[in-house]
Amino acid sequence: MRLEYFQMVDRIVTLDVSGRRIATACQVPERSPVFEGHFPGYPILPGVLMIEIMAQTGGWLVLATQRCAKMPFLMQVEKAKMRAFVAPGQALDANATLVHEGSGYAVAKAHIKVGGKTVAEAEIRYGVVSFPNETLKAAMVETARRIGLPEEFQNGA
Amino acid sequence: MASTYETVAGIISDTCDIEPGKITPESHAINDLGIDSLDFLDVAFAIDKAFGIKMPLEQWTQDVNAGTVTTDEYFVLKNLCANIDKLVAAKSV
Numbered sequence: 001m002r003l004e005y006f007q008m009v010d011r012i013v014t015l016d017v018s019g020r021r022i023a024t025a026c027q028v029p030e031r032s033p034v035f036e037g038h039f040p041g042y043p044i045l046p047g048v049l050m051i052e053i054m055a056q057t058g059g060w061l062v063l064a065t066q067r068c069a070k071m072p073f074l075m076q077v078e079k080a081k082m083r084a085f086v087a088p089g090q091a092l093d094a095n096a097t098l099v100h101e102g103s104g105y106a107v108a109k110a111h112i113k114v115g116g117k118t119v120a121e122a123e124i125r126y127g128v129v130s131f132p133n134e135t136l137k138a139a140m141v142e143t144a145r146r147i148g149l150p151e152e153f154q155n156g157a
Numbered sequence: 158m159a160s161t162y163e164t165v166a167g168i169i170s171d172t173c174d175i176e177p178g179k180i181t182p183e184s185h186a187i188n189d190l191g192i193d194s195l196d197f198l199d200v201a202f203a204i205d206k207a208f209g210i211k212m213p214l215e216q217w218t219q220d221v222n223a224g225t226v227t228t229d230e231y232f233v234l235k236n237l238c239a240n241i242d243k244l245v246a247a248k249s250v
Binding site: 101103104105125127 | 195198199201202205206211212213214215216218
């Protein structure tokens with residue numbers, strides 16, 4: 001995880017495209033400027049970044065269903081709950097399930113767990129649109145390879 | 158059982174916080190009711206779920222952008238409901 005670059009997902013652990021489910025591994029770094037401000041003397045992962053982890057996890061599932069031909073952009077967060085603090089160095093298990101695939105949008109339910117205990121959950125809604133430019137598409141495909149999105153789901157790119 | 162219009166009007170009222178009395182079959186969702194794209198996403202999700210359909214919003218947008226139809230075809234509520242009824246009928250075939 002590189003917080004400063006919003007690279008939240010380290011690795012896709014399981015991907016079940018037909019079942020519309022994904023699980024990812026996200027290792028919180030021991031050190032980051034983020035923790036210097038949030039909070040001095042008591043570093044915890046900001047809740048907005050926990051939402052970002054869930055949004056990216058579900059986003060990779062949407063990308064897989066689209067074979068990287070379209071890009072999911074975060075549009076809405078519903079029923080978000082941050083149930084426990086997350087400290088530097090903790091290993092997070094994130095998962096998401098697609099609950100609806102509309103025309104030009106998608107809805108996922110996502111969770112983050114630490115040691116099997118849920119620390120955050122939310123319903124994430126995405127606008128799913130064509131890539132606005134080739135630079136973004138290329139960067140997403142490069143990231144897809146780095147985190148282990150199977151080649152067959154990069155075909156549309 | 159509620160009519161398509163009653164269901165859609167209820168969804169719009171609940172989702173967009175619009176008084177039911179301001180919604181009529183002739184209302185244009187955008188021009189008259191002021192529903193923006195983010196709120197329409199909520200409306201679309203609720204309609205898709207309520208009727209078990211997938212409104213082809215991307216195709217409708219293309220149709221409007223291509224000039225083959227006006228937004229009235231899809232966003233005036235009576236027309237929207239007629240399109241929903243077609244999608245429901247197509248689903249049951």
